[in-house]
Amino acid sequence: MSTQSPPDPDSGAAGVRFGCGAVVGLAAGFASTVSFVELGPLGVTLLCLGTALVFGLLAVRRGDRFWERLRDWLWWV
Numbered sequence: 665m666s667t668q669s670p671p672d673p674d675s676g677a678a679g680v681r682f683g684c685g686a687v688v689g690l691a692a693g694f695a696s697t698v699s700f701v702e703l704g705p706l707g708v709t710l711l712c713l714g715t716a717l718v719f720g721l722l723a724v725r726r727g728d729r730f731w732e733r734l735r736d737w738l739w740w741v
Contacts, residue, residue, distance in 0.1 A: 681720075682720040682723060683720070689716040693711050
């Protein structure tokens with residue numbers, strides 16, 4: 665197993681990675697609001713935007729390793 669970090673993606677690849685990560689993060693945040701119904705509209709919006717931002721940044725920073733870990737974590741879906 666290599667411990668070297670992958671090279672930084674160019675701006676186009678980083679944009680695509682962030683966009684895909686943000687879309688998946690938005691869906692994950694929206695799906696998690698079922699557990700947090702008492703948050704209200706502002707809380708739900710902030711939760712969805714927060715997960716979209718975190719997933720997008722992780723997708724850019726970690727690349728394929730992020731998607732592999734996410735797939736392993738969500739193996740039952």
